Each structure stands twice: as C-alpha cells, then as structure tokens.
Amino acid sequence: MAAVAETRMTVVLSSHVVSDLTDTCDWLVVLNRGHVQISGEVDELLAAHRMLTGPAELADGIAARIPVISDNRSGRQAVLLARTGTGTPSHDPRWRASCVSLEELVLAYLRHPDATALPRPALTTT
Numbered sequence: 001m002a003a004v005a006e007t008r009m010t011v012v013l014s015s016h017v018v019s020d021l022t023d024t025c026d027w028l029v030v031l032n033r034g035h036v037q038i039s040g041e042v043d044e045l046l047a048a049h050r051m052l053t054g055p056a057e058l059a060d061g062i063a064a065r066i067p068v069i070s071d072n073r074s075g076r077q078a079v080l081l082a083r084t085g086t087g088t089p090s091h092d093p094r095w096r097a098s099c100v101s102l103e104e105l106v107l108a109y110l111r112h113p114d115a116t117a118l119p120r121p122a123l124t125t126t
Helices: 002-007 042-047 056-065 100-111
Strands: 027-032 035-041 049-055 070-076 077-083 094-097
Touching: 002 100, 027 042, 027 100, 035 042, 035 056, 035 077, 035 100, 042 100, 056 070, 070 100, 077 100
Parallel strands: none
Antiparallel strands: 027 035, 049 077, 049 094, 070 077
C-alpha cells in the first residue's frame, strides 16, 4: 500500500466486510441488486448524512423535508438516518443530530435498495 500512496495509483478493492474499508478507502461505490446505489468520496458522503434522534410524532415532518434512508421508531422515539447535506435539517431542540459511521451508512443503504444518493436516470420510451 505504500507504493500505491507514493504513486497515487488507483486500486479497486471489493469487500463485503465494511470494517476493512473504513481506513483504507477514499471513494465508495455501493452496488445493490446490480445497480450503483451510492457513490462518492467517503468523507463527503459521511458529512452529508446524519443520524437524527427525536420525537416519533415529528419524524414524518422531517421525512417530508429531507431524504430519509432509514427510519426506526420505537414508542415515542425515532431514529432517522438522513441525507442532510452539510447542515442539520432541524433547529428543533428536541432533535439530536450525530455523525454516521461508514458501516452505518453502507448498511442503511443496503437494507433499503430504493434509497439512493444518485439521481435516477430518466426513463425514455420509444
């Protein structure tokens, strides 16, 4: 790997073990059901996603404003993994935003194949 770093060579590493990728990769591509689901620089992807924890009764309002990748509700609390851009989506003090790990990000996308961080291609008919 030292030679790779010195020459700025590109290496493609494929793994099902996300922990192997954490300190190794600077670009992530997640393939799910044969399609690219998410792709981008790891630091940018992590910065653009937040784990939001707050009142379950307000979760639908958050989901209406920003893309929610995963939504877990138990009783009165909701935990949302959301693509927030680089900011925090809610100034409501009842919501807490925390950083997302690479493993949380990858697993959330894999569990929700319809979620994507890529624009969907336009379908054309002939």
